């Protein structure tokens with residue numbers, strides 16, 4: 001049987017453990033897997049584009065486990081009551097192909113994206129960073145704010161969204177978090193002013209320039225999350241030229257990241273090399289660093305592993321018959337008898353006889 005986790009199950013794991021604990025745990029699993037970078041099958045995700053958005057499949061595997069995520073990105077969805085990003089995924093055993101876990105990944109994507117952002121910022125932002133600008137206050141916003149607050153010591157968030165209702169929703173959701181001040185700003189420039197870290201997590205299927213060079217200050221770390229699809233960017237090219245740029249998996253980021261705007265030889269560093277000690281993280285207090293995040297399959301692999309372990313420890317989720325159970329695995333035909341009394345009968349013909 002395959003284990004199934006719904007969004008409600010994931011929410012119950014978060015309620016049982018606390019969101020800070022879950023973000024920390026997930027960041028730990030992601031970092032562990034990034035440290036094993038060479039052990040994974042890696043490929044740029046397969047993307048199916050339409051004028052409204054994109055639907056993507058994101059597979060990866062090590063010697064023991066295989067995973068994939070189905071995820072979309074449709075920035076106009078919120079106008080018809082659907083989220084911009086919806087996802088689910090599977091963790092399977094490599095030795096048999098048996099799907100072990102089928103899970104929601106919509107809530108989980110927000111958790112794992114924030115955990116990944118913090119993993120990168122731990123090495124790329126200044127250790128004394130206390131203030132973060134958060135541009136784009138939609139579905140991902142609170143998760144980014146909480147991850148940077150709990151895991152990195154951010155105490156003040158300067159927020160801006162072109163939709164004031166989104167900002168008000170974020171302010172309300174974070175109002176009760178002790179030690180986290182949320183300051184609503186009137187523009188991206190105002191939010192970025194004096195920030196140690198600038199997180200951009202906007203959704204617009206356009207070559208947007210949310211951050212422009214005059215908004216940069218020495219020592220800033222830019223956590224660019226929303227530019228993650230061909231024709232969808234957030235950073236002005238001169239922003240990318242202002243500092244060292246780190247990416248998840250270069251072949252995918254060249255297609256989807258903010259670096260899609262740059263020539264093929266524009267220098268980028270895959271982040272795993274920082275963890276491996278091959279490349280330094282932040283070099284000095286004045287350097288500008290950029291994490292050009294698009295979301296990589298490995299992060300979902302880690303998140304699925306984390307959910308599987310937490311669900312087992314807490315006794316959560318239910319078992320579903322996604323794959324039939326067999327007395328004789330060659331007798332697939334016998335499975336039909338579970339649905340109808342006589343698999344050879346033709347209801348259409350029986351109806352016609354009446």
Ligand SMILES: NC(=O)c1ccc[n+]([C@@H]2O[C@H](COP(=O)([O-])OP(=O)(O)OC[C@H]3O[C@@H](n4cnc5c(N)ncnc54)[C@H](O)[C@@H]3O)[C@@H](O)[C@H]2O)c1
Nearest residue numbers: 084136138139140161162163166201202203226293294295
């Ligand atoms: N890198 C990753 O791993 C990763 C993971 C998840 C989502 N994403 C991306 O993050 C983005 C945000 O996702 P979401 O689920 O929060 O979407 P959302 O639609 O819920 O929120 C996006 C917000 O951005 C705001 N916005 C749009 N243009 C803006 C602008 N010019 N200035 C300020 N705000 C602006 C919108 O008003 C909206 O409130 C999407 O582009 C999504 O594809 C990336």
